[in-house]
Amino acid sequence: MSNHSAARRTATPDDVFDALGEPVRRQIIARLRTGPTPVGKLAEQLTVGRPAVSKHLRVLEGAGLVHHESRGTRNLYALAPEGLVVAQQWLVGMWDTALTGFADAVVDEVKRRGENR
Amino acid sequence: MTDTAVPSLRREILVDADPALAFAVFTEQIGRWWPLGEHSVYGAESSVGFDRLEVGGRIVESKAGAEDAVWGTVTTWEPGRSLAFTWHPGDTGERVSQVAVSFADEDGKTLVTLEHSGWEVFGELAAQARDDYGHGWPLVLGAYAERVAAA
Numbered sequence: 001m002s003n004h005s006a007a008r009r010t011a012t013p014d015d016v017f018d019a020l021g022e023p024v025r026r027q028i029i030a031r032l033r034t035g036p037t038p039v040g041k042l043a044e045q046l047t048v049g050r051p052a053v054s055k056h057l058r059v060l061e062g063a064g065l066v067h068h069e070s071r072g073t074r075n076l077y078a079l080a081p082e083g084l085v086v087a088q089q090w091l092v093g094m095w096d097t098a099l100t101g102f103a104d105a106v107v108d109e110v111k112r113r114g115e116n117r
Numbered sequence: 118m119t120d121t122a123v124p125s126l127r128r129e130i131l132v133d134a135d136p137a138l139a140f141a142v143f144t145e146q147i148g149r150w151w152p153l154g155e156h157s158v159y160g161a162e163s164s165v166g167f168d169r170l171e172v173g174g175r176i177v178e179s180k181a182g183a184e185d186a187v188w189g190t191v192t193t194w195e196p197g198r199s200l201a202f203t204w205h206p207g208d209t210g211e212r213v214s215q216v217a218v219s220f221a222d223e224d225g226k227t228l229v230t231l232e233h234s235g236w237e238v239f240g241e242l243a244a245q246a247r248d249d250y251g252h253g254w255p256l257v258l259g260a261y262a263e264r265v266a267a268a
Contacts, residue, residue: 022245099130105150
């Protein structure tokens, strides 16, 4: 019997980047690659203590990067890889917007120099 | 533990000017074209520029009454050829990624290629997400090609 965390809100790119900006949270992500893991086991592997691990997990879950499921009395955390797509799309969109603006500025500059000739 | 290296994010655009001019517009005139309204720390009312046009120069966003926001620091400065800088807008610099921009002559036009790397810290998760999203890239490039054709 498993029960996925309910009603995940949509994470923003800021949520994702902020979540990944903290070293312990990146360590948690790395640990979770081996598969769903209970909080207690994560806390054993990290040096920050269980309350801190729980707090970091909540941030990661808020960013859509991990999710948890309850199995009996245990809370297992697992990676939600689709979470990073949000950040990736945002970055691609940012550079495409910026480069399109850059290309327009080049056209303007070429025109301006032509007029001053 | 070593995180798995993942490919950098790569974007290209062909501009109708020689590499020297393209480089100059990219750097000296960044304040004219950067979409501050959408992508900046302080929004459309701010301004952005390179504080020095050389290695060690910083990309700085300024707004009256606010502390300057440093987006990154120049690590390669070869006018008309290549430019590289660290990239950490809105951040004190702990999460540093790298951006490299090359300017290559293509029959009188310039192919500008931008690579954003530093995804390594995200490890396999990033690699997987990147592969998943890879299918969407041709659409983005298609939109760009249409824009160029219409120009």
